[in-house]
Amino acid sequence: MSLPRFEYRAPGTLADALAVRREAGEDALVMAGGLTTVILMRERLARPRLVLSLSEIEALRRIEANGALSIGAMATHAEIVRSPAVAAVAPLIAEACGHVGSPAIRNMGTLGGNVCHADSASDPAPALLALDAEAVIAGPRGERRLPMTGFFQGTLTTALGGDELLAAIRIPRPAAGTASRFVKYTATTAEAFATVTVAMTVVKDAAGACRSARIGLGSVASTPIRATAAESLLAGRRLTREAIDEAARAAADATSPSSNNQGSAGYRREMTRVWVRRLLEDIAAR
Amino acid sequence: MNDSSTSELVQRSRAVGREVRRGDAAEKVTGRYAYGMDLALPGMLHAKVLRSPYPHARIVSIDTSRARALAGVRAVVTGDELPWLFGSALRDEPFLARGRVRYAGEPVVAIAATTEEIAREAIDLVDVEYEELPAVFDPIEAMEPGAPVLHPDLGSYAMEGYYGGVDGTNIANHAKIRRGDVEQGFRDSDFVFEDVFTTQYVQHCSMEAHVCAAQVAVDGSVTVWSSCQSPYNFVRDLSNALGLPYNRVRVIATGIGGAFGGKMYLRTEPLTVALAMRTQGRPVKYAHTRDEEFIGAVVKHPAHLKFKTGVKRDGTIVARQITSVFNTGGYADAGPQVARNSAFSGTGPYRIPNVRIDSYCVYTNNPIGGAFRGFGVPQATWAHESQMDMIAHRLGIDPVEIRRRNLMDLGDSTSTGEVLVTSVGVRQTLERAIEASSYRTPLAPTGDPRVVRGRGLATMHKLTNSPTHSTAFVKMHQDGTVVLLSSSVDLGQGIATVLRQIVAERLGLALEHVSIAPPDSHYSPYDQSTSGSRSVFHMGNAVLAACADLARRLCAHAAPLLGVGVERVEYRDGGVGVVGGDRFLTAKAIIEKTFGTRGCTVHGEGRFTPPNTVPPDKDTGQTPKMSAFWMYATHVADVEVDLDTGRVKVLKVVAVHDAGTIINPEGAVGQVEGGVVQGLGATLCEEMLVADGIVTNASFAEYKIPTSLDVPEIVSLFVEAPHAEGPYGAKGLSEPALAPTAPAVANAIYNATGARVTSLPITPEKVLAALAATRR
Amino acid sequence: MTRHLSMSINGEPHEFDAADHRTLIEVLRDDLALTGTKDACRQGVCGSCTVLVDGVAVRSCLMLAARCQGKSVTTVEGLAAGDRLSALQQAFVEAGAVQCGYCTSGMLIAATALLESNPSPTEVEVRAALVGNLCRCTGYAPIVRAVLAASRAGAGHPVAAVGS
Numbered sequence A: 001m002s003l004p005r006f007e008y009r010a011p012g013t014l015a016d017a018l019a020v021r022r023e024a025g026e027d028a029l030v031m032a033g034g035l036t037t038v039i040l041m042r043e044r045l046a047r048p049r050l051v052l053s054l055s056e057i058e059a060l061r062r063i064e065a066n067g068a069l070s071i072g073a074m075a076t077h078a079e080i081v082r083s084p085a086v087a088a089v090a091p092l093i094a095e096a097c098g099h100v101g102s103p104a105i106r107n108m109g110t111l112g113g114n115v116c117h118a119d120s121a122s123d124p125a126p127a128l129l130a131l132d133a134e135a136v137i138a139g140p141r142g143e144r145r146l147p148m149t150g151f152f153q154g155t156l157t158t159a160l161g162g163d164e165l166l167a168a169i170r171i172p173r174p175a176a177g178t179a180s181r182f183v184k185y186t187a188t189t190a191e192a193f194a195t196v197t198v199a200m201t202v203v204k205d206a207a208g209a210c211r212s213a214r215i216g217l218g219s220v221a222s223t224p225i226r227a228t229a230a231e232s233l234l235a236g237r238r239l240t241r242e243a244i245d246e247a248a249r250a251a252a253d254a255t256s257p258s259s260n261n262q263g264s265a266g267y268r269r270e271m272t273r274v275w276v277r278r279l280l281e282d283i284a285a286r
Numbered sequence B: 001m002n003d004s005s006t007s008e009l010v011q012r013s014r015a016v017g018r019e020v021r022r023g024d025a026a027e028k029v030t031g032r033y034a035y036g037m038d039l040a041l042p043g044m045l046h047a048k049v050l051r052s053p054y055p056h057a058r059i060v061s062i063d064t065s066r067a068r069a070l071a072g073v074r075a076v077v078t079g080d081e082l083p084w085l086f087g088s089a090l091r092d093e094p095f096l097a098r099g100r101v102r103y104a105g106e107p108v109v110a111i112a113a114t115t116e117e118i119a120r121e122a123i124d125l126v127d128v129e130y131e132e133l134p135a136v137f138d139p140i141e142a143m144e145p146g147a148p149v150l151h152p153d154l155g156s157y158a159m160e161g162y163y164g165g166v167d168g169t170n171i172a173n174h175a176k177i178r179r180g181d182v183e184q185g186f187r188d189s190d191f192v193f194e195d196v197f198t199t200q201y202v203q204h205c206s207m208e209a210h211v212c213a214a215q216v217a218v219d220g221s222v223t224v225w226s227s228c229q230s231p232y233n234f235v236r237d238l239s240n241a242l243g244l245p246y247n248r249v250r251v252i253a254t255g256i257g258g259a260f261g262g263k264m265y266l267r268t269e270p271l272t273v274a275l276a277m278r279t280q281g282r283p284v285k286y287a288h289t290r291d292e293e294f295i296g297a298v299v300k301h302p303a304h305l306k307f308k309t310g311v312k313r314d315g316t317i318v319a320r321q322i323t324s325v326f327n328t329g330g331y332a333d334a335g336p337q338v339a340r341n342s343a344f345s346g347t348g349p350y351r352i353p354n355v356r357i358d359s360y361c362v363y364t365n366n367p368i369g370g371a372f373r374g375f376g377v378p379q380a381t382w383a384h385e386s387q388m389d390m391i392a393h394r395l396g397i398d399p400v401e402i403r404r405r406n407l408m409d410l411g412d413s414t415s416t417g418e419v420l421v422t423s424v425g426v427r428q429t430l431e432r433a434i435e436a437s438s439y440r441t442p443l444a445p446t447g448d449p450r451v452v453r454g455r456g457l458a459t460m461h462k463l464t465n466s467p468t469h470s471t472a473f474v475k476m477h478q479d480g481t482v483v484l485l486s487s488s489v490d491l492g493q494g495i496a497t498v499l500r501q502i503v504a505e506r507l508g509l510a511l512e513h514v515s516i517a518p519p520d521s522h523y524s525p526y527d528q529s530t531s532g533s534r535s536v537f538h539m540g541n542a543v544l545a546a547c548a549d550l551a552r553r554l555c556a557h558a559a560p561l562l563g564v565g566v567e568r569v570e571y572r573d574g575g576v577g578v579v580g581g582d583r584f585l586t587a588k589a590i591i592e593k594t595f596g597t598r599g600c601t602v603h604g605e606g607r608f609t610p611p612n613t614v615p616p617d618k619d620t621g622q623t624p625k626m627s628a629f630w631m632y633a634t635h636v637a638d639v640e641v642d643l644d645t646g647r648v649k650v651l652k653v654v655a656v657h658d659a660g661t662i663i664n665p666e667g668a669v670g671q672v673e674g675g676v677v678q679g680l681g682a683t684l685c686e687e688m689l690v691a692d693g694i695v696t697n698a699s700f701a702e703y704k705i706p707t708s709l710d711v712p713e714i715v716s717l718f719v720e721a722p723h724a725e726g727p728y729g730a731k732g733l734s735e736p737a738l739a740p741t742a743p744a745v746a747n748a749i750y751n752a753t754g755a756r757v758t759s760l761p762i763t764p765e766k767v768l769a770a771l772a773a774t775r776r
Numbered sequence C: 001m002t003r004h005l006s007m008s009i010n011g012e013p014h015e016f017d018a019a020d021h022r023t024l025i026e027v028l029r030d031d032l033a034l035t036g037t038k039d040a041c042r043q044g045v046c047g048s049c050t051v052l053v054d055g056v057a058v059r060s061c062l063m064l065a066a067r068c069q070g071k072s073v074t075t076v077e078g079l080a081a082g083d084r085l086s087a088l089q090q091a092f093v094e095a096g097a098v099q100c101g102y103c104t105s106g107m108l109i110a111a112t113a114l115l116e117s118n119p120s121p122t123e124v125e126v127r128a129a130l131v132g133n134l135c136r137c138t139g140y141a142p143i144v145r146a147v148l149a150a151s152r153a154g155a156g157h158p159v160a161a162v163g164s
């Protein structure tokens, strides 16, 4: 089935892209990897006059680590998986991107497109939440930064203004002694959206107690979420069986899932508990 | 039972039983093979369809004026203009909805335009006003008095002989088996167990969606190109619907990207023909999108199966009563056949003297249930093999022993009263599966107490629809090479290669000297359909007969050339020789000497009808010979269950089949491996979700079929109990490959955990619920 | 809007006009009659439409043709050298990896991309590389066997893997 007609523009710089975006306003659809955007147009859920492709802006593909890790919005999942800079600073995000769809999807889909689509079932998003990442946003008035926690606003909605573009994701270098874990659990097949995705970072002190923890959850609320109550329960505690069980229950309580082919709401909540518990147990065991 | 002459034949053979590559593989790996989707005809228009959003509604009005006005639109048609009904067992379906829609997704308006884009745009310009009607979604509710009746005209529909709807109800067919005295059987039993099993909606998910094209000549003759399983079903059903003589309906089977039963009967074709009647000779092509495959093609019937089984303390089955309900949706399609066929396998491959089966095919306001690999037998197998294990455990008998005690052997009779006289390899499949799976050697534990392992088995039998006919022509060119004309369709299962092997074998030719023509009802002769695992047996025999006929004609031509009477010559080694002598002429020499070197062809024709098969009595299901052959299989599954998540991982499946003699080993293994994986999808992860008549997961993103990472090791083995009437002893194979998988997995889960799941698919949630039930 | 595009397809330079909203699969199948590339979902899930763009496996159903300006595209038609099959294609024929064949083009492209980057994959690596390519007929085992056989046959660099 063909797409509705539109005009295609692929400027070579971010400044030009921002100009097109400002000028076209609501009539323009920003395209990154194009996966979701093409599907939305094919289903006639989007009928833009103009498609603004970011594919020709080299600067947006860059992945760099000087201090913090910066991943350009147009870096593909596959590039992130392969990147030595990512492996050195935040392998958790590489692991998460490695679970997105299938190889060709990872070759086409971008991290920027993934988070801007703000699908609750995003696999990288929980990892970004657990890594305390920030969105680097370019707009007519320059650049601003926003913690990912504030970036996801509601079902398929972000904090991006109509004249802004996501330029990069910035991930701070984790503190020494940080353990991180990721799991994408699907109830059906190996290529499916998650029943639940759990990503966590736990900073342990010398005695092995949890100094602080960050837990990101996907597919269990209208957006990717953090399990803040569970994080607070863990802070300053030894990772005992009770602490882990309490935190796992608190994480499950933080969810507000809906039901679909990957599981009922109740099942997703229960799987949140199981997988938060399992990942914490695994961290405690090392 | 080992028919030594057959196996000798295979040993001497050149082609049969040998590893032979499929003939179309090179075309397919180079992307050159032409499928229905690739069809491009001069002047071709493209069709799109507006479908009903409501499961049950009256059509108040349709306004197509804006669509008609759009530039590029060539034809717009609605049901009001199309008085015809089509169907196979039961002619109940209009070309486009007339006055009322009976399921969400029913075609209401069809439009042909110069491009697909314009057709689609035009669809958006159609306005339809509906008035919703009370709907019924549960087939059991639909059988109750007072339920909305979907087809008030049921009694007036044309019906094929042994089917019967119940006028004034939603029962499209009621199939019965009556054997012995069940009530007495239950009284004679030590225990009587009653259990209910259910199955879900499964879509075929052929990678190529339904597609067809149609063209209408000035005189009204219709040509249809279709990616279909059965050109002759289509000729019959279209001719019957349109009142056209058969010779004016031509159906050409295109290359086809999978079918699995889903392309057996008309689906996209009627409305496409209706459009083509309005385009002054321009052909119209209509291809389903993937979501139309889910909502508007056909699906495997969900079934509700109540099994009441009486047994002796030692596990001997004395009596069984089954009430099964098949949800066939808005129109019958293959539903009557599916529900009836399921009944014939209700007992499983077991001796049961007292049987009473009532199998209902019921209309509801849901998507249409159609034929699906196995034709109702997978549903029956799910129930009888799950219950077999449940009974074994209740009685404290080993699951293998209880089966051994009840399995049928030569001389036993089926629930339909047929005494089995040849090729009953079921016991061998069981024993071989036990041996090959090291059934008695316990699985190594995982080391994680939350992840446990278990093993389960299931066995099955299935008939093929009988009596049905196949015919074939073989045409020999003057150089002695042969073209086979047959209407068996190669759906990917490899029948074209198998038939070429049979010709090569019978005529003593090299395989590359045997070609096969594409099925086309104007050229290739009658075949009932490519379904029911019937092709190797039926068409194989027809091809053998055609080869014999060709050989006879060559002998007649050769005898005078060899200077002897025709009774003194024989066909051998690609030519004709004098019996007991050296004098020999090649086929080429015979044709050229007879007709001159400018050439001629010699042909042979063959027909096969399985001897003595008789349709069952409508009221009792009894017949002296139900089926041309019975197929058998036993599967053993090893599984791992995560007790926290309920997720089941299948580690290994050993699948042993009795398909008679195997003609193409590679193809046979391929059928089993593919079938098992399709079976595992239906067991664990596939379910088309339908909420109040609306499909909620009509895409591959949301309806998940197994991927390369989801499949276990599969060991497929054959016991080859040769069939006395089969070509080289062959029977059939494709359908049984997926039937025992589901109960084998369920039985393995029970073995691992003590939890029993009785409804398909076995989702992790159901496993958790069943685990919780064991703790109560 | 319609624009003039030039790209190399299966090693041959192509120049044509295409409207901006056309996807690569439409241009390949409808305009250039390269119908070897199949589609079975148009949502990125089934993999039947997989092609290589600059050597990278992508979904042609979700790729705008305009984005391929100046790039090199390889479809299944470009895998054989004339009528000589690549080692991978040959392995598919010999391993019984083809039944209906509708998934085959996408499988071959995905496997070609795998063997380019990893000439001797393990079975698990092969399965992971094909996870986005659905097959309803074979159960995957013969396809995996074919890819492994081709890798052993030294098909890490099949004849025409990336066009010219």
Ligand SMILES: Cc1cc2nc3c(=O)[nH]c(=O)nc-3n(C[C@H](O)[C@H](O)[C@H](O)COP(=O)(O)OP(=O)(O)OC[C@H]3O[C@@H](n4cnc5c(N)ncnc54)[C@H](O)[C@@H]3O)c2cc1C
Pocket: A029, A030, A031, A032, A033, A034, A035, A036, A037, A038, A054, A073, A099, A100, A101, A102, A105, A108, A109, A110, A111, A112, A113, A114, A115, A116, A117, A121, A122, A123, A124, A160, A164, A165, A166, A167, A192, A193, A194, C043, C044, C045
């Ligand atoms: C078959 C399939 C399977 C998938 N499986 C998974 C999975 O398992 N897990 C998972 O997490 N994801 C999955 N995805 C989603 C995928 O990861 C992509 O991330 C997603 O499709 C969007 O990425 P894209 O680069 O294609 O963005 P696009 O589709 O181009 O854009 C997505 C949205 O973001 C906007 N946008 C993009 N970039 C910017 C920017 N820089 N600034 C402002 N707005 C922008 C667009 O306007 C659009 O609304 C799957 C997708 C498909 C098609």
Ligand code: FES
Pocket: C038, C039, C040, C041, C042, C043, C044, C045, C046, C047, C048, C049, C050, C059, C060, C061, C062
């Ligand atoms: S058609 Fe492109 S992935 Fe299915």
Ligand code: FES
Pocket: B207, B257, B258, B492, C097, C098, C099, C100, C101, C102, C103, C104, C134, C135, C136, C137, C138
């Ligand atoms: S061979 Fe038919 S889908 Fe793979």
